[in-house]
Amino acid sequence: MSTPLMTSISSHRIASPGFGLGLRTDHYHAILSEKPDLDWFEILSENYMVAGGKPLAMLDAIRADYPMVMHGVSMSIGSANGPDLAYLQALKKLIARVEPLWISDHICWTGVHGKNMHDLFPLPYNEETIAIVVNNIRRVQDVLERPLVLENVSSYLSYSSDSMTEWEFVKTIAEESDSLILLDVNNVYVSSVNHGFDPMDYIRGIPIDRVQQIHLAGHHDHGDYIIDTHDREVADPVWDLYAKTIARFGSVAxxxxxxxxxxxxxxxxxxxxxxxxxxxxxMKASQKSAA
Known part of the structure; x- marks a missing residue:
């Protein structure tokens, strides 16, 4: 029998734990030996959905000193057939081991007919897609017995069937499924350049009480379009947008x-x-202006 979901997931949003980094194998030994001044780490869930070995040993050692959040790239919450049950069961097993602050993935699809194509494909922004995604989120939250935090992806195309903006799409999904949002500020900026919208329209369109986490990352600017690469420093326009994001949402992990x-x-x-x-x-400027 499935476990009933809490009445309002958004009302159980976790207070910001501060500032973190993605846990990467290159840094395992430095983290263990130097104990850097960090508030938390984000792990890529799929890297640790294994039976044993060094990844899990390192994870256990590091999580003894730092809180963790789990971030997935294979849930495919936008797939018409819904997320794979075996995947969810393996994820739930890892959740029990890690005891993360929260679990996140992406508002996208990643494959068809059980084949994962290892990419984050955007969805059509319309009511039909919302119904599919919301139903999938409810099913996942029921299996995991935890709320989901879902991230906006960067995009490089649009669909002829789009009937709303991306921020209206993300907002509606979060509210109808009672899930939370991982707001990737870099992805907002990348998509704003690629599709020609004002990134602040996106930021203002996201409900304040739904945002659990913020991502920042680097991208490759090709002039008239941008590719989200995560292979370089955060760009100045993204830092500027981050400041405006914090001014709206306040203290966010x-x-x-x-x-x-x-x-x-x-x-x-x-x-x-x-x-x-x-x-x-x-935050200081906001407090001063409010005084």
Whole structure:
């Protein structure tokens, strides 16, 4: 028998634990030996959905010192057939081991007919898609017995069947499924350039009480379009948008993603300090203006 979901997931949004980084194999030993000043780590769930070995041993050692959140890339919440039950059961087993603050994935589809194509494909922004996604989220939350936090993806195309903006799509999904949002500020900026909208329209269109986490990352600017690459530093326009995001949403758990050309841990810690400083200045200015 399935377990009933809590009445309002959004009312159980976790207070910000501060600033974190994605846990990457390149940094395992530095983390264990240096105990860096970090508030939490985000793990890629699929990297640890294994029977044993070094990844799980490292994970157990590091999570003894730091809170964790889990971030997946294979749930395919937008698939017409819904997420795979075997995948969800394996994910639930990892949840029991890690005891994460929250679990996240992406508002997208990643494959068809049981084949994962290892990419995050955007969805049509319309009522039919919303109905599919909302139903899938409810099923997943029922299986996991935990709320889902779902991330906006960067996009490079639009569908002729779109009938609303992306931010209206994300907002409606969160509210109808009673899930939470991982707001990727870099993805908002990337998509704003690729599709020609004002990124602040997106930020203003997302409900404040739904945002659990923020992602920051680097991208490759090709001039008239941008590719989300996660292989370089956060760009200045994204830092500017982050400041405006914090001004709207207040204190939100923030982390930097780096998935390629991974630098030494101290370099990422220095970059994360920029986020800390921006958030502190923005919050101080907001408090001063409210006084």
């Amino acid at each position: 923030t982390m930097i993603e780096r998935d390629d050309h991974i630098p030494p841990l101290n370099d990422l810690l220095s970059e994360l300090q920029i986020a800390r400083d921006i958030a502190a200045r923005t």
